[in-house]
Amino acid sequence: MMEFQIIDADYTLDDGKPVVRLFGRNPDGQSVCCFVPDFEPYFHVQAASIEGLLEDIKEIPEIKRTEIVEKYEPIGYQEHPTTMVKVVVGKPKDVPAIRDEVKRRADRIYETDIMFKNRFMIDRGISGMGWVRTGDEVVILQHGVNSDVVVTSQVSPVEVTKNAPLRYLAFDIECLVDVGMPTPDRSPIIMISLAFRPAYTGETLVLVAKKVEGDGIESFDDETGMLNRFFEIVRDYDPDVILGYNSNEFDFPYITRRVEVLEEQGKKLRADIGRDGRTVFCRKIGNTTRVNVTGRIVADALPLIRREYSIKQYTLKNVAQTLLNIDKFDVSVQQMAEYWNDDGEKLAEFIEYARRDAVLALHLMLDLRLLDKYVALAQVSGALLQDVLDGGQSSMVENLLLREFGKRDRVIPPKPDHGGRYNAPDELKGGAVLEPVRGLLKDAVVLDYKSLYPTIMMAHNLCYSTVIIDSETRVPGVIRAPSGGEFVPAEVYHGIVPGILENLLNRRTETKKMMRSADGEEYRVLNATQNALKILLNSFYGYSGYARARLYSLVLANAVTSFGRK
Missing domain, CATH: 3.30.420.10 (Ribonuclease H-like superfamily/Ribonuclease H)
Known part of the structure; x- marks a missing residue:
């Protein structure tokens, strides 16, 4: 059994089967490569006729097997899940290879563009720059990897505050x-x-x-x-x-x-x-x-x-x-x-x-500790550090959403090819901007509302999973935004995004408390963590109105700003 911090991840094929490779460093300063077998690539499909879909795709050679599952659609409050098909394939490259063919025979496909290494980390609850513990290890002698320790094992996440002695x-x-x-x-x-x-x-x-x-x-x-x-x-x-x-x-x-x-x-x-x-x-x-x-x-x-x-x-x-x-x-x-x-x-x-x-x-x-913030963002969002350095905030938000949507049996669509995906108002109306008073003013007061948009989303249970898109939906205590959108209250269904925001906010509060008694390296790690939590807290509103996002909902984005203006 061994613990190590994850620096990078990819996959290789062993006898035609994908094997995840986790690269990292352990507390003793040794570089580690851990091969993790037995994880399969998959995606979800929705069709009007499940039997017809299964009949249509049974001859596609890349498909290893199919499973009938109950999942909730990405957008909208739903009292009951929808029957879908989980399609399991042999190799990660098989997903894009058969995606269009399956799509022609179905109503919708979900999660077909998630990289295999990311799918593994999301499903296993593992984070970039996070720590994992191996199980029963088998040392590999012939592996073609430049690392001090090379093993094959299943892994599980473990909480460690400090970073490994990186080179x-x-x-x-x-x-x-x-x-x-x-x-x-x-x-x-x-x-x-x-x-x-x-x-x-x-x-x-x-x-x-x-x-x-x-x-x-x-x-x-x-x-x-x-x-x-x-x-x-x-x-x-x-x-x-x-x-x-x-x-x-x-x-x-x-x-x-x-x-x-x-x-x-x-x-x-x-x-x-x-x-x-x-x-x-x-x-x-x-x-x-x-x-x-x-x-x-x-x-x-x-x-x-x-x-x-x-x-x-x-x-x-x-x-x-x-x-x-x-x-x-x-x-x-x-x-x-x-x-x-x-x-x-x-x-x-x-x-x-x-x-x-x-x-x-x-x-x-x-x-200047330029990497501290990005290490913390990787640990909090779950994304790999290289992806955090290279990408924007939307990829980190999506990583968090994929993890939480999965826990609630809710699927997520692929990224759109062009523009948005759902019926919504044509434009996003931003926050209130008051006309300035010209001249030199004395005794000016600056008021900065702490985490305004995240607070609004939590207070009013505003989420992709709580927005009412079916006019026939009848629930008590409907929340009506000034912009016109309607959402179910937390008593009926606690929204996924408000839950994520509450968790981030609570973690930030707890982290800042821990900083009071910390010093040295521990203080710097905790400070970077609370800063990363703040960045992610303030990213969810912008993501909802970003037309290139997987979950693009102007109803949600307009609801947030309309409550803010009010």
């Missing part, structure tokens, strides 16, 4: 430029600086693609040897968090492309730095780049600082001076060739300049 690796690259800005097709990487917490062979190291001597330096004959050493260090040090400054937009994509260029030239590189033996995966989404390294967290300090601090310039030099009061020596892009070709003082300065970049990125991330 952090910060890095930065320098490129040789002839003219203009570096491009990976023609500008080689000449240095890679690294900073470690805790230390590796030392606290810092600079890899240099030319022969040079010095403390904290390793030199190589060429770029290929230097890159291979970088990948080797990542595998050997086995960090939980790989970070940099603007690393998602520059360093990671640049390294990935340079590997491709060098391999096209016949060079041999082993770039597998994921804990599963895979390479870095970079994907451009709009104006941002998502970077994935399986089993590890990829954190870019620049966007995190942009979210938390308003400063004039977000260059590393200015950020370090403003937030850390640390000066940074700079070498301009135009000077780099001159410094690189010098074998004396300028080259030494260039190497220290590179080293400083990695050190500053590490200090920014850890000294």
